[in-house]
Amino acid sequence: MLNGILKTVQLVGSASRARLCSAPTELVGxxxxxxxxxxxxxxxxxxxxxxxxxVPVAAQYDVSGEYxxxxxxxxxxxxxxxxxxxxxxxxxxxGVFDGCLATEEFSFGCSGIQTAILGNGxxxxxxxxxxxxxxxKEYLGRLIEEPLMCAYAVTEPGAGSxxxxxxxxxxxxxDDWVINGQKMWITNGGVANWYFVLARSDPDPKTPAGxxxxxxxxxxxxxxxxxxxxxxxxxxxASDTRGITFEDVVVPAKNVLGTPGMGFKIAMGAxxxxxAPVGAGAVGIAKRALHEATQYAMQRKxxxxxxxxxxxxxxxxxxxxxxxxxxxxxxxxxxYEADCGRRNTxxxxxxxxxxxxxxxxxxxxxxxxxxxxxxxxxxPVEKLMRDAKIFQIYEGTSQIQRLIISRELLAAAxxxxx
Amino acid sequence: KYIHIxxxxxxxxxxxxxxxxxxxxxxxxxxxxxxxxxxxxxVTEGVKxxxxxxxxxxxxxxxxxxxxxxxxxxxxxxxxxxxxQETLRTAxxxxxxxxxxxxxxxxxxxxxxxxxxxxxxxKVCESEKPDLVILGKQAIDDDCNQTGQMLAALLDWPQATFxxxxxxxxxxxxxxxxxxxxxxxxxIDVSVPAVVTSDLRLNEPRYATLPNIMKAxxxxxxxxxxxxxxxxxxxxxxxxxxxxxxxxxxxxxxxxVEDLVxxxxxxxxxx
Numbered sequence: 252m253l254n255g256i257l258k259t260v261q262l263v264g265s266a267s268r269a270r271l272c273s274a275p276t277e278l279v280g281x282x283x284x285x286x287x288x289x290x291x292x293x294x295x296x297x298x299x300x301x302x303x304x305x306v307p308v309a310a311q312y313d314v315s316g317e318y319x320x321x322x323x324x325x326x327x328x329x330x331x332x333x334x335x336x337x338x339x340x341x342x343x344x345x346g347v348f349d350g351c352l353a354t355e356e357f358s359f360g361c362s363g364i365q366t367a368i369l370g371n372g373x374x375x376x377x378x379x380x381x382x383x384x385x386x387x388k389e390y391l392g393r394l395i396e397e398p399l400m401c402a403y404a405v406t407e408p409g410a411g412s413x414x415x416x417x418x419x420x421x422x423x424x425x426d427d428w429v430i431n432g433q434k435m436w437i438t439n440g441g442v443a444n445w446y447f448v449l450a451r452s453d454p455d456p457k458t459p460a461g462x463x464x465x466x467x468x469x470x471x472x473x474x475x476x477x478x479x480x481x482x483x484x485x486x487x488x489a490s491d492t493r494g495i496t497f498e499d500v501v502v503p504a505k506n507v508l509g510t511p512g513m514g515f516k517i518a519m520g521a522x523x524x525x526x527a528p529v530g531a532g533a534v535g536i537a538k539r540a541l542h543e544a545t546q547y548a549m550q551r552k553x554x555x556x557x558x559x560x561x562x563x564x565x566x567x568x569x570x571x572x573x574x575x576x577x578x579x580x581x582x583x584x585x586x587y588e589a590d591c592g593r594r595n596t597x598x599x600x601x602x603x604x605x606x607x608x609x610x611x612x613x614x615x616x617x618x619x620x621x622x623x624x625x626x627x628x629x630x631p632v633e634k635l636m637r638d639a640k641i642f643q644i645y646e647g648t649s650q651i652q653r654l655i656i657s658r659e660l661l662a663a664a665x666x667x668x669x
Numbered sequence: 670k671y672i673h674i675x676x677x678x679x680x681x682x683x684x685x686x687x688x689x690x691x692x693x694x695x696x697x698x699x700x701x702x703x704x705x706x707x708x709x710x711x712v713t714e715g716v717k718x719x720x721x722x723x724x725x726x727x728x729x730x731x732x733x734x735x736x737x738x739x740x741x742x743x744x745x746x747x748x749x750x751x752x753x754q755e756t757l758r759t760a761x762x763x764x765x766x767x768x769x770x771x772x773x774x775x776x777x778x779x780x781x782x783x784x785x786x787x788x789x790x791x792k793v794c795e796s797e798k799p800d801l802v803i804l805g806k807q808a809i810d811d812d813c814n815q816t817g818q819m820l821a822a823l824l825d826w827p828q829a830t831f832x833x834x835x836x837x838x839x840x841x842x843x844x845x846x847x848x849x850x851x852x853x854x855x856x857i858d859v860s861v862p863a864v865v866t867s868d869l870r871l872n873e874p875r876y877a878t879l880p881n882i883m884k885a886x887x888x889x890x891x892x893x894x895x896x897x898x899x900x901x902x903x904x905x906x907x908x909x910x911x912x913x914x915x916x917x918x919x920x921x922x923x924x925x926v927e928d929l930v931x932x933x934x935x936x937x938x939x940x
Contacts (some may be wrong), residue, residue: 288755288758288886289882289883292758292762292882293879293882296876296877296879296882300876300877328878329876329878329879330878330879330880330881331879335878343880343883451728546794
């Protein structure tokens, strides 16, 4: 019964006076860091799946660059994909936080495979937030029935950070729209069943970004949709990244997301839900880096003792731990804000920016701990370094994140009377 | 003495066997077990625990028999501390219909022996009336390999231990169980109700899917106490001490067979 009351207190958000750490929910005042039983089960299942299905094959997919369909199909059959899709569609309707738990676990195994598994989250986000029931049933329902992939196609060869500078056009033709243009670096580009595509629907250069773009749902098999070759990237090589050409692609009016002109808002809205999970992916790399470096440091001997007993090495591990603990908490806060129904832009950017830096430093330091061996493909840490880099680039570069954070904090500061 | 007479109709045509599956919460197989400083036992506080691997196999077999329509209902039971509920939730998530938790107070937990567990299970069998009880052949913490055999004796039921295969017999009126024994494989027919214990190669347990994990929360989980069942948990053994196995001494490499024989003679191992 006490548990029920505490749960209500937590939900309502009112602060309790008593220290309740000993209770099952471990509330201190109004705050708890304890995962619920369901969250623990999800984390355990994801961890077990990672150990059994991802870790043993990660190196092989990294070398071959093949898309990890067997892993995807297994994850789908266990209900580990498409976690946020609504119950009325047959989904589990789990929150951003729960998605972060799963993402961190998969990423520990291989962040390339993790990106493939959870890449659906980015493509689905615009439909979840702005799609009609018919659109959701048609396109999100498909993802639940079969292990199908989708993709978020906004970036172009000439415009990444400058989303307002995209040049793909959408021209009205009767009730349909005709799309022409080129997208680049689209995750799942070659394997997606459908794409969310952002195109400029108002050719007048003076029209503000907030009114000039439209979001479309485009089936892969529409004539004129041409994915390019799979790009040969530095890291996350199991993930499928391609350029896509749209040549006179005819899209019916019912595939417009929201209303014409709303596209920019839709495209940006997706990121508030996906930046925390991307941060969680970076945390997974940091965790793996610390794990591998620690194991190695306990085995490898130098000057007669395991290198973990040399402070220079132990301090590298300590710094990795500092980064890991704090990055995870930043991600959790960002996810929590989203699940509370609040606009989490500031927290999401902080989490993504910090976690990606932590992942890169941890991976590099892990190679350092391994010494010469770390530089070699026979050992698992050079892959971590190659995989970590993209976290500072995709989903908003580290520079863009700092732009967002500084804008948010200055806006907050200016709204307070000095 | 408890006697349960089953309608010997064709098993495939009946509404299926009722199966009771035992699950024990043990220290996870991957954990490095440490002896407590006072040598009274091993460290369990804060250590990862999970379902005994042989019990996972037992649960999997029960669920498969349900899927093959050989079984109608599968019930999981665990005798243990409050945390045994988590073990039962895992069983429910794998496809078991409902669970029973016989809660043992922490003070009595360390002294619990297979004889007590089998008596508790026998009492539950009296009310639940299962047609088949499947237990893991042994728990990986105590390696006793006793509970299944004791339970069968208490109930005066046939037993088929170390099962690597369970199927209906030729005439579908009994169970045909293949057992792994030292000499190879032994196949026997047992009439139901019976106790079967699972061995490693019986099956490979499935992952519980995430939707099933979520659904498991709503499946019934009943609690019972040893007092309610009228079983006395008085320990019949006393653990004197628990020690680490002796540290393995380094071996020595020899260059030739002659050297080897010479060394063996030196140690008085050959004449």
